[in-house]
Amino acid sequence: MAKRGDVLELAVLGLLQDSPLHGYELRKRLNALLGSLRAFSYGSLYPCLKMLVREGLIAQDTGEGGSAASGPAPGKRSRIVYKLTAEGKEHLQDLLTESGPAAWEDEGFGVRFAFFGRTDAATRLRILEGRRSRLEERIDGFRSSLSRTRERLDSYTLELQRHGLESVEREVRWLSELIDDERRREPPPSARET
Amino acid sequence: MAKRGDVLELAVLGLLQDSPLHGYELRKRLNALLGSLRAFSYGSLYPCLKMLVREGLIAQDTGEGGSAASGPAPGKRSRIVYKLTAEGKEHLQDLLTESGPAAWEDEGFGVRFAFFGRTDAATRLRILEGRRSRLEERIDGFRSSLSRTRERLDSYTLELQRHGLESVEREVRWLSELIDDERRREPPPSARET
DNA sequence: GTTAGCATGTAAGGAGTTACATGATTTT
DNA sequence: AAAATCATGTAACTCCTTACATGCTAAC
Structure with missing residues (x-):
């Protein structure tokens, strides 16, 4: 539920x-x-x-x-x-x-x-980091499955795996840049304490 | 059907x-x-x-x-x-x-x-080119929709679109390399005529 | 006057998931 | 002897698509 x-x-x-x-x-x-x-x-x-x-x-x-034009495009x-x-x-x-x-x-x-434009900075950061670690998990599972089955795969299958892995790694880099941007814009509270 | x-x-x-x-x-x-x-x-x-x-x-x-070991992992x-x-x-x-x-x-x-390993060269080429032109169509529809709605989008939405577009462009480059490889391996019949 | 786009819906069905149910075998 | 993994299945449900059904309005 x-x-x-x-x-x-x-x-x-x-x-x-x-x-x-x-x-x-x-x-x-x-x-x-x-x-x-x-x-x-x-x-x-x-x-x-x-x-x-x-x-x-x-x-x-x-x-x-009730009387005149009210909707965005009347009539x-x-x-x-x-x-x-x-x-x-x-x-x-x-x-x-x-x-x-x-x-x-x-x-x-x-x-x-x-919809990040209407989301607060803390939530944005949390979601970006959650997404990134999810993708990193995926990369790990991926690599270990590759090393287990490498000998059985032909070159095309391997190329597909390689391209898939590279796509995920690329998204991780993208997320890391976004996370850095967010941090620069709004430094973590620990930097303001003391 | x-x-x-x-x-x-x-x-x-x-x-x-x-x-x-x-x-x-x-x-x-x-x-x-x-x-x-x-x-x-x-x-x-x-x-x-x-x-x-x-x-x-x-x-x-x-x-x-019938009698002894027959399957891949018997018993x-x-x-x-x-x-x-x-x-x-x-x-x-x-x-x-x-x-x-x-x-x-x-x-x-x-x-x-x-499964390209068990597919003939002509089919491989046909599928790779079909995929590539499909993606190129997607890029076009994408760009025109972007130019129509650009002013309405905030920076995050725009960044999402940009990243999506870049992913597709990256796959197109990947496909182009693969197509070149295939052509090098098996030159088109027109090169053998005359 | 007919094609294209605006506008709202419904019924049937496809493709797959989750959660459940069951039991054997291997590892710890 | 408990836990993990192997092994096979089913029932109910979710989320979405396709094809259909309808009618109005603008452009060519």
Whole structure:
């Protein structure tokens, strides 16, 4: 229970944090935001929106204001604009601040990183470091499995492993640079004590 | 119809091509082979094996030979050894030779590449080039979406996009080197004509 | 006037995971 | 004799896709 790997849910809540949006627009921004990471279809977005409404995390804003132009693009067609509720904002903060596997694994990390602009410095650092040590574990398991099975592998398989390993090592270097940037911007409290 | 993205099926058939194996061993090799690409659990492997037997692509070899040591590790416990049937071999060749999205997308490409040792040169080249142009398309769509939404993105989101783009560009360079290697090894027929 | 894009949904199903259930064998 | 690892499986569930269904509006 409470073990939802829902990247979609988090991404939707995160986007609605900036401004209310309707489904169609939401999907475009979603896929622009996640870029190569992931793409979602309407068939998953709309049911997700319904669920979030049922859970009280977002609210529908169908009716146009009262008299004149009120929506972002008035007079188009009946569209359903969603916005975060107070509960939704809280839940979003919980998700973004959360530690644990959800925040380290590929997609979970990617979405959280995309919303780093609204995350506090301590959390950013924690997530970056969590991701890095997760990748370093992966490298270790990788190397030991390589040394165990090296003799059995042909050159193509080996080349695939080598390229995969190099990709992970490259991401570790990237993370290390980001971590250094964060530290420079906000030095650890131990430097201010004494 | 006939639109099975089954990475698992292909990987199982590919591994059984080298030698008959039982499920447990198969899973270990599977995860060693695919490394960072993917991991499979027993909950998907065993049902898949059953399905492949039903389809006549693999056969079970439960009974030990007749008298003395016959299996790879005799006298352990009742284990079910699977091997490719003639039909299975044919189907595997079809899958490995296949063009189209299945062979270009991330996982489909990865598995096919892992089995390049048993693939002919022309197919290798075709798949490598297919993968490369697929990635180049992705880069284009990416750049145009970036120029459309640049002003709206904060620095973290932008950094994520930049890193993603760089990863894809890096893979394109990798593929280009591999393609050059293949060409050097087996020059195109046009160079032999005249 | 027809194609393309905006806008919202639903039903069926695919591909895989987690957790459970069971038991033998080897190592410590 | 306890713990780890070998070995095989099943049931329920998750998350997402594809294909379908519908209709409005803008551009060509």
